[in-house]
Amino acid sequence: MRQDQKSLAWSTLLEVDGQPEGPLHRKLCGALRSAVVAGRILPGSALPPSRVLAGDLGCSRWVITEAYAQLIAEGYLEARSGSATRVRATAVPNQGRPRSNPQVSVPVEFEMLPGMPDLRTFPRKRWADAVREVTASIASADLGYPDVFGHPRLRERLAAYLVRGRGADVSADNVIVCDGTLDGVVRLCRALRSAGHTHVAVEDPGWSRLSSAVSTVGLTPVPVEVDRDGLRIDRLRASTRTRAVIVAPAHQFPTGTVLTPARRAELLRWAREVDGLVMEDDYDAEFRYDRRPIGTVQGMDSARVVLMGSLSKTLSPALRIGWVVAPPRWAEALRDAAVAVTPPPVIDQLAFAAFLDAGWYDGHIRASRLRYRGRRDLLLTEMASTLPDLEISGAAAGFHLLLHLNDCDAAQAVRRAARLGLRLVDLDQYRMSARTGPPALVLGYGNLSDASVPEAVRRLAEAVRGKGTGTSRG
Template sequence: MRQDRESPAWSTLLELDDRPEGPLHRRLCGALRSAVVGGRIAPGSALPPSRVLAADLGCSRWVITEAYTQLIAEGYLEARSGSATRVRATAVPDQRRPHAKPRVAAPVEFEMLPGMPDLRAFPRKRWADAVREVTASIASSDLGYPDVLGHPRLRERLAAYLVRGRGAVASADDLVVCNGTLDGVVRMCRVLRSAGHTHVAVEDPGWSRLSSAVSAVGLTPVPVAVDRDGLRIDRLRASPRTRAVVVAPAHQFPTGTVLSPARRAELLDWAREVDGLVLEDDYDAEFRYDRRPVGTVQGMDSARVALMGSLSKTLSPALRIGWVVAPPRWAEAMHEAAVAVTPPPVIDQLAFAAFLDAGWYDGHLRASRLRYRSRRDLLLAELASALPGLEISGAAAGFHLLLHLDGRGAARVVHRAARRGLRLVDLDEYRMGARPGPPALVLGYGNLSDAAVPEAVGRLSEAVRTAGISRTRE
């Protein structure tokens, strides 16, 4: 029976009207036939034993056996001794056009997409231990509907970590646990709109989903250029209707620039002048290789900056745990807006709190920093050997960098790399304007194993060569 139930069709909805014409076994036969032809019962699926289906439908077994027998005769079902009655594998012919050729995509052997941490290094055992400990000790009251602001224990532990590890000004009262950075941006934008804001500035190039989220809330995203010192504050001032901006000061995505000290001061001056708000995306800020990680802008003026972060780059995006530390002026409105949202699962929140308490999170960050730095150094060495002369930027932090290409042709390189099993992304994919910028590739190495780096760079070199881009700068 276990073998027969591996792909059962026992729960398929059979559309049997109580008052149609015709006997029940014919109506059942027609319902089963329609389910097979319509694809609701897949080929090879096992049908329920006659006595089980008879009990479910409130009829005699004779009705079921008659229907099964008719469909076996028609070729829709097959019956084998000692096994369940099944849908015949060839019961429904291939409905595709006879001359249609299936699309065959080249298999992806190497992914160098940005934004993905090393998933192989996820601390499975320690996370499982934390979940197990929390599940065994959790109070019964915590198994009810969760606090929409986040569990108090995690808010306390997380606020303490942000003060200690990121130089933030944070308390549990001002912190809201959410489902990631994007969720935090959406929540803050809703509060801004309620307060009369109409425009929100975003970095350009930048995370495309960010501008989409701003638009979805009903606000207008305003692209502001980024240069080697970070966000152009002069361009921000040129938009008089804009009084809020989303910025990643510690490590801008995708350029990898770090907001310079002078720009940080300018940004806060702007926020005070326009009575505005800075939404600080603390994107992979823990991973800095040339010096200690840069502290938050929020720590410089907690009245004008909302700090946002998540575990998507430090542990895993699958955990869906993020946070927002709102300025006191905005905290109450954030709390009121949280009534209609769903926070991350309580057990996961408490597991992360235990992770922080045990010092495992700090240990994981230290180990990850060493791992990414070593992999970055290996990648830089391979690029220097295979593609000498091409400029590289944004490599001081995070786990992606920019490879600047002489001439036009980043899109061609991406296409040729895909044919060689290497997935890349063009920097233009993150630009808000229609006009392309200087050609460059965004190379992510977070989830690329050390052993795969030489081969991946070799295929990248071939793609660059065949795209007709010179390896040496003029």
């Protein structure tokens, strides 16, 4: 009992008001991060449930879950299905060291976290030209309160692009513009809850913020195993209370697997049998290197599949522009549930529409695909030279891959890499139903410059070859 009490962090003083100005969830995130780093919340401590902390702070649960999700992504917290959110045991590497000899913080020189595109190549001039042109020509009526479903011009251009570029079955009437995939998931989950749904399946391992978004609206996320062929539909069928699923069939995160044709057909059969809904996360499917990009599942059955996408991986997450393509039934439900919805700024929406009209978006995708392929090839060449006995998977698309570590401790490799100025992430961070699995690192290379690849891989090899890893060379 005494140990349980020590592991609770419910009464920790959070200096929210002392954080830099910004949205409340960012201030709370900063306050929690500071409390962890300062040692006021110890490794292993359980944080209060979002409902409890929201009541204490007088805010919505969304503020809490958003802050928790960000700190999970940064490696300070960990969340497991059916358990409390806790401070990771490795969140503060110098925990337990004498205060007179604190660990020196090593600046991060190389970021190999997944999910970040090449920000150096953002088309600044063309985007500025589009914004300038739109600002000069925008109708006065468009400067008023925006349409909560998105500007009609962008919805039309998006529909045309998704039909042409992604093989989707889309009309402008079914396109809803939002500020990203998570926003789309939250809106859809609200509509699902109103329709009587209680559970939503998510891929395991998978992007942890998706399960947090499901929980935010009071639904229960159900982890479903992913193998080399993608989502296990037999495991999905076993969850008899689940009639909705979030899946990334073209490029699963973080494993990089592709949902096989047989699994795609089985997924759609399941959706028809249970009168269910498939939410397709099409987050980076444009970047495929071994074949042409794989088309959407939504194009196979537009009555049962919602297609979700955004500019986060193709242009920049800072733009906060995403979209949801919903079947008529669910499009109507989303419209009915559109309370206090804030779409992206109209000028940004129209700038993106102009970007599509001019062909700049298609050109940027093509150039990015070539750039990422060249960088991936360089990374694979360097890793084959320095870590030839370790398996690599998930490298056929996107801009991240898996490095399987055999008998190496992935968490220790992450800590050693941090001391070398290299920031990595452990695959275990994305697991939900099991605390650990075969050790692996999720290596992102989207925002890593070509020139830095050799040195980054050298430090990666040094981190992996630490004492007792079984990968040392003679």
